[in-house]
Amino acid sequence: MDTTLRDGEQTSGVSFSASEKLTMAQLLLEEVKVDRIEVASARVSEGELNAVKKITTWAKERGFLDKIEVLTFVDGDASLDWMEQSGAKVMNLLTKGSLNHLTHQLKKTPEQHFSEIEILVNKAVAKGFSVNVYLEDWSNGMRHSKDYVYQYLDKLITLPIKRILLPDTLGILTPMESYSFVKDIVNRYPDKHIDFHAHNDYDLSVANVMGSLRAGTHGLHVTVNGLGERAGNAPLASTVAVIRDFFPDIQIKVDDKSLYKISGLVEGFSGMRIPANQPIVGDSVFTQTAGIHADGDKKKNLYVSDLEPGRFGRKTLYALGKSSGKANIEKNLQMLGISLPDEDLKKVTKRIIELGDKKEAVTREDLPFIIADVLDRDPEEKKVELINYVLTHSRKLRPSATLQIKIENEIYEENAQGDGQYDAFMNALKKIFKQKKMDFPELSDYAVRIPPGGNTNALCETIITWKVGKKEMKTRGLDSDQTVSAIEATVKMLNLI
Incomplete structure (x- = not known):
């Protein structure tokens, strides 16, 4: 199940528009071919409701309505009413998976919480909804209040729910714990569909996914590019690669070739840049x-x-x-x-x-x-060698150049101003040639090219056409700085003449 549109949107600074959510939903189900998508949290905003309506309208036409899931809450009829308005049919009910959360956040006893859940689940099923149940903070629950977790699950399996969703809400688990905790629950409740929901706070989400797969989990929750609250969730692309290469007996429908495309789309919509070294989808990983x-x-x-x-x-x-x-x-x-x-x-x-x-x-x-x-570089044995130069460009002052050049083993130093840094360099050079009583070629054309896709630090090629007597010659220079590339082309010309 991909939860980019719900949990991924909880990334700090990320908010998707209704049309963006619809586009991602379509791509995830039709091209990427994930099994299910979690698209929103109930009761968040009017905009969220409109986004879900767009998605469910499209999904109903395509026969995908049972693949659209919404996070809901134990809040009487409020989430149920929202679900009815949205057109969604699958609700993922958020409940408390640790005694710590139950006691300090809800301030209720297990019996009170279980009773409210039972009433809500039965009412939801009667209205035609399919219900899955999240055990929020389940990982801490297994560490510190395992008896409560099993007391709750023993109750939960008596209710008409489809899937039990086990989130490592704070991303605290190790791969060994992920294996051990999921294994315990899969063995204890063999007839129930168990989903594992990894967070990445210790950068262990994919390793924990592997632990849960070895333990026999039936479903995984992922996000595109690993988006999600705090350090994010298990990334879709890495999870798919791990299943393909390390769990050949597990069959999944995801189209590997679509992963790079959906990654780029989500990068654009979210504004969260993909690190160049992000496995599978990063620019530099291949x-x-x-x-x-x-x-x-x-x-x-x-x-x-x-x-x-x-x-x-x-x-x-x-x-x-x-x-x-x-x-x-x-x-x-x-x-x-x-x-x-x-x-x-x-x-x-x-x-x-x-x-x-x-x-x-x-x-x-x-x-x-x-x-x-x-x-077309000049020979190693150069008759003209540029030893050093300084170019300046100041506000409200003319650009200037000071250069030191060796011509046939004699060193000359000169400075000049000009309309630009290169013009100043040329003026200083002409002064030296005047001292030597040598003619200086006329610059007749100056062209600058940047390679396709070039950026601000791309290489820059300067091609200069010179008139030497009645002949023309071209020299080129290459550098990331346009002025430096022009100077290179000029020094080549001096050696050629």
């Missing part, structure tokens, strides 16, 4: 960074596990940066349909490592730019 890994994949798929990205509709990517080896870069070039001689590949690898050391973000889309930059 990206190999170390060159040795790419090399191993190339030779015998040495770094491939059962978590193969294709099953989730994704692809293995090979990161480009200071840890990249030739194999990483070759893999990315193959994806672009590019092949390079070994000598050129070494040069490109060296340049990518240089950029990685500067913490530049390098993407596959940058590769054609880097190749062009590297393969």
Whole structure:
């Protein structure tokens, strides 16, 4: 059962509109193919009621009405009246699963609580509702008041309820406790359908899910991206992967390839960004960074596990940066349909490592730019070398540049102002050439390109066309800073002339 629309919406700062809830409900049931969805809490707001009405109207037309569940309360007729207005037919009744909660929050005896529950359940069934029952704070109940839990369950199984829902409300359980507590209840009540509802406060939700599965739980509660109160709930994608790979005897209907899609949709609707390293759905989890890994994949798929990205509709990517080896870069070039001689590949690898050391973000889309930059670089023995430079840009003051440059083993230093930082750099350079009584080429065209999908720290390619006498020549520079890439292109030109 996916409870993103109910428990997931209890994430701090998350609120879904009625249309967003309907869209997610449709996708979860029709494409992801979860068995049930919990869509709301009764009596929260008018907007919540309208959202549930939209969902139940759609679900009734599709024959999914029995898959739509709503959290309700022991509140006389109030929740029942709300259910009738909403059109929902399955209620998940919230009751007390620990003596501590019962005594201090409700201030009632077990007998009083059980009596109210019995009246409400019988009334709900008479109205045509299907009833499941949550034992709130059940995990603490099993730790500190087990006799109360069993006293309650002994009563509960005499009532016309469909499922018993066991929440680790505060996310306190260990995998061993999850196994032991669920096992006790499954063995004691073999004819009842038992659901386990994990929270993630100790980052143990998926491990606890595994414990409950080994114990024989019949149902699991999850949320997309692990949304939920405090640290969230057991995430849908990880839970599905665990069942597929570690519990082959358990059959589930979920479509693995839809998990990435629903994850992205919920990320957009909730405003809660998915960490890049979130298992299964994170942006970087199928990206190999170390060159040795790419090399191993190339030779015998040495770094491939059962978590193969294709099953989730994704692809293995090979990161480009200071840890990249030739194999990483070759893999990315193959994806672009590019092949390079070994000598050129070494040069490109060296340049990518240089950029990685500067913490530049390098993407596959940058590769054609880097190749062009590297393969038209000037010879190692340079006649013109830029030793140092300082660029300034101040409010209400003209940009300025100070540079130090070596031309044929002679060092020159000059400064100048200009209409921009690059213009100031060029003016300082022209002063030096004037001292040497050398002609300076005319800049006739200046083009800047950023690779597709580039962001604020993307690599930037500057291509400058120079007029040298009656001829034209082009040089290019590459850096994440546009001015620096233009300066690189300029120094290349100086060496070529």
